[in-house]
Amino acid sequence: MEFxxxxxxxxxxxxxxxxxxxxxxxYSIHVKKGDPKRLIFHLCGGGASWCEDSAKWxxxxxxxxxxxxxxxxxxxGDPQPEVFSITTGEQDGLHSTTEENPFADWSEIMVSxxxxxxxxxxxxxxxxxxxxxxxxxxxxxxTNLLAILKVAKDLFPTLDQLLIYGESAGAFGVVxxxxxxxxxxxxxxxxxxxxxxxxxPYDGWSDxxxxxxxxxxxxASAVHTDNIALDWCKAxxxxxxxxxxxxxxxxxxxxxxxxxxxxxxxxxxxxxESFGEAFxxxxxxxxxxxxxxxxxxxxxxxxxxKEELAPCVxxxxxxxxxYTRRHIDGVSPAAWxxxxxxxxxxxxxxxxxxx
Numbered sequence: 001m002e003f004x005x006x007x008x009x010x011x012x013x014x015x016x017x018x019x020x021x022x023x024x025x026x027y028s029i030h031v032k033k034g035d036p037k038r039l040i041f042h043l044c045g046g047g048a049s050w051c052e053d054s055a056k057w058x059x060x061x062x063x064x065x066x067x068x069x070x071x072x073x074x075x076x077g078d079p080q081p082e083v084f085s086i087t088t089g090e091q092d093g094l095h096s097t098t099e100e101n102p103f104a105d106w107s108e109i110m111v112s113x114x115x116x117x118x119x120x121x122x123x124x125x126x127x128x129x130x131x132x133x134x135x136x137x138x139x140x141x142x143t144n145l146l147a148i149l150k151v152a153k154d155l156f157p158t159l160d161q162l163l164i165y166g167e168s169a170g171a172f173g174v175v176x177x178x179x180x181x182x183x184x185x186x187x188x189x190x191x192x193x194x195x196x197x198x199x200x201p202y203d204g205w206s207d208x209x210x211x212x213x214x215x216x217x218x219x220a221s222a223v224h225t226d227n228i229a230l231d232w233c234k235a236x237x238x239x240x241x242x243x244x245x246x247x248x249x250x251x252x253x254x255x256x257x258x259x260x261x262x263x264x265x266x267x268x269x270x271x272x273e274s275f276g277e278a279f280x281x282x283x284x285x286x287x288x289x290x291x292x293x294x295x296x297x298x299x300x301x302x303x304x305x306k307e308e309l310a311p312c313v314x315x316x317x318x319x320x321x322x323y324t325r326r327h328i329d330g331v332s333p334a335a336w337x338x339x340x341x342x343x344x345x346x347x348x349x350x351x352x353x354x355x
Contacts, residue, residue: 003155006033009097009104016151019144021114022049022058022075022137029148032095034107037160040094041152041181042110045168045197045316046074049116050208050264055127055137058116067130070269072260073116073169075137092321094165100324102338103163109152111170115141118228119166119173123214139213145177149184159188163341164244167316168256171198175232176219179239191244192341193236197316198229199250199283200257202264205231230286237293245340248290249300249333252280252352255312271312284353300336301349302328328352 006012011032019027049055049072057063059071097104115121121139129135164181166174178193202208205228209220222235237246250257253276261279263269283301290297304314304326317323317333324334328349336348 003031003033009034014151016144016147018147020138020140022073022116022139023135024138025076025114027112027114027144029112029151030108030110031155032097032106032108032110034105036107036156037158038106038163039152039156039159039161040103040106040108040163040165042095042108043119043164043166043170043173043177044111044113045166045170046113047072047116048118048169048172048200048260049073049137049139049212050202051204051212052125052127053267054263055116055125055135056130063130069130070263072263074114075116076114092325093319093323095319102334106161106163107156109148109155111145111148113141113169113173115139115144117141117213117215118169118176119145120176120209120215120219121213122216123212125212141173141213142177142180142216142219145180149181153184156185159185161190161192161341162188163192163194165194165196165318166198167196167319168198171195171316172200172229172232174198175229175236176215178236178244179218182240182244189243190341192247192337193244194247194249194318194337195229195233196249196318197251197254197257198248199227199254199279199286200229200261200264201226201282202228202261227282227286230289233290233297234293237297242294242296245345246290246294246297247300247337247340248287248297249302249317250283251313251315251317252283252301252303252349253312254279254315256315258312273311276312280353287350287353296345298336298340298345299347299350300328300333301347301352302326302333303349303352 057072058075117139119141209223
């Protein structure tokens with residue numbers, strides 16, 4: 001089926017021949033046909049490979065079944081379902097085609113994340129795997145993005161509104177590459193950038209961006225602290241100022257971000273109370289820095305819990321039912337986003353960072 005043959009709000013899987021997955025597999029994106037002038041450009045998440053040790057542990061069955069290790073990053077596209085991410089748990093969120101979703105009529109490009117590099121790399125890295133053999137990982141997230149943008153421009157030549165959204169690893173990526181995405185539609189003045197769940201302190205981010213991922217200079221040169229997402233936010237604002245809207249959301253004790261932070265710190269994929277308190281303090285400092293960039297940087301901090309996660313909280317809230325059905329101070333994430341895009345920007349849940 002061709003894109004032009006789709007019905008309104010129907011999805012299509014499109015292979016990108018110039019793009020590649022981490023270990024060389026075929027690469028695809030998913031596209032929803034909606035209003036041709038309003039587009040959600042969505043960067044998916046799926047872990048990360050930030051050092052040679054982490055590269056040993058891709059999210060494949062062998063990692064857990066043979067070596068008893070947690071898979072740290074997704075390495076290949078979905079070989080079977082035509083709309084993998086849409087049919088497995090995200091139907092209640094920003095991607096939903098039901099009336100509950102205020103953005104159901106928008107078009108969407110869902111960018112698969114299968115390179116372990118926050119959608120920001122261009123390099124190949126050779127490492128010794130858990131099997132003792134030499135392997136090469138393709139950190140081609142940025143290279144893939146450039147190929148995707150060519151397809152995107154053919155499908156949507158001009159835009160009136162653009163929502164650039166990233167979740168988890170994509171939440172880091174969205175502040176790294178939103179400038180490149182905006183450059184594809186320079187005529188579009190109504191741009192919103194939404195980062196959903198991005199904070200992982202790590203002293204080696206600069207080396208990761210330069211040596212491992214080989215990010216292009218405008219991305220790598222911005223990284224100089226242990227907070228790569230904040231560094232990229234500052235670089236993005238330095239270039240574009242108040243032209244786009246900036247939105248950031250995160251759980252006050254995000255369980256996935258805490259797990260990865262703990263692993264990056266001492267190699268243990270566990271949650272400890274001390275990390276929970278330290279995470280809250282780091283997030284509080286990050287939010288203060290974001291507000292220093294511009295008072296218009298809108299924040300949504302939440303404590304949405306699942307019973308099995310307590311006292312930690314949910315990771316990412318725009319790809320699931322929390323998006324419309326849960327509230328902080330009477331405001332759902334969906335309502336906060338709609339208000340921001342209608343010119344009413346405000347913060348939600350900052351008091352959760354004071355506890």
